[in-house]
Amino acid sequence: xVVLTQTPSILSATIGQSVSISCRxxxxxxxxxxxxxxxxxxxxxxxxxxxxxYLVSNLGSGVPNRFSGSGSGTDFTLKISGVExxxxxxxxxxxxxxxxxxxxxxxxxxxx
Amino acid sequence: EVKLQQSGxxxxxxxxxVKISCKASGYTFTSYSMHxxxxxxxxxxxxxxxxxxxxDTTEYNQKFKGKATLTADKSSNTANMExxxxxxxxxxxxxxxRLPDNSRFAYWGQGTLVTVxx
Numbered sequence: 001x002v003v004l005t006q007t008p009s010i011l012s013a014t015i016g017q018s019v020s021i022s023c024r025x026x027x028x029x030x031x032x033x034x035x036x037x038x039x040x041x042x043x044x045x046x047x048x049x050x051x052x053x054y055l056v057s058n059l060g061s062g063v064p065n066r067f068s069g070s071g072s073g074t075d076f077t078l079k080i081s082g083v084e085x086x087x088x089x090x091x092x093x094x095x096x097x098x099x100x101x102x103x104x105x106x107x108x109x110x111x112x
Numbered sequence: 113e114v115k116l117q118q119s120g121x122x123x124x125x126x127x128x129x130v131k132i133s134c135k136a137s138g139y140t141f142t143s144y145s146m147h148x149x150x151x152x153x154x155x156x157x158x159x160x161x162x163x164x165x166x167x168d169t170t171e172y173n174q175k176f177k178g179k180a181t182l183t184a185d186k187s188s189n190t191a192n193m194e195x196x197x198x199x200x201x202x203x204x205x206x207x208x209x210r211l212p213d214n215s216r217f218a219y220w221g222q223g224t225l226v227t228v229x230x
């Protein structure tokens with residue numbers, strides 16, 4: 001199975017600070033169809049996850065544009081340009097290029 | 113409005129089975145695959161598998177073959193997951209989710225807590 005390694009595991013930030021989360025894959029996530037099936041999710045405390053980013057860099061519906069995704073191949077990044085209080089929680093990357101779908105272990109974003 | 117309404121929390125005995133349902137509304141049920149995800153207390157997310165309702169095709173994480181069985185009832189727009197031979201390792205919150213590959217719109221159920229205890 002593809003292993004996704006997220007760093008850092010815990011991220012302390014102040015409101016308004018810009019932060020980045022890395023997701024590195026054990027295999028290239030570029031599919032033979034030309035797509036890269038890498039996604040980002042946020043799970044706020046006590047809530048179901050929500051999908052923020054699909055196909056590396058596309059914003060989900062209703063997701064603020066302070067979130068952005070980038071990367072290719074095996075290295076991917078989620079950036080939050082100006083953390084807000086509602087952004088606190090655990091962030092997960094997920095790949096769906098190689099069966100089975102796998103998630104990273106998560107990055108907890110907390111207030112400094 | 114798209115909604116995935118899951119069945120209530122379950123307390124089940126070791127060795128027993130449990131069936132969790134996920135009723136979809138607000139969209140054409142057969143147009144999207146339904147995924148299932150496991151989350152043990154305080155832990156991360158684990159993909160169990162998915163079903164394509166229109167053709168009743170399933171894909172499983174090998175780890176969950178023999179443990180989880182996914183079905184879809186097109187007459188009631190409901191996806192189901194049955195977990196068998198339950199042990200304490202199966203105690204978790206289970207989510208259904210509509211996670212299309214290439215769409216802005218993705219949805220999750222509220223989660224069903226399964227507690228395996230005698």
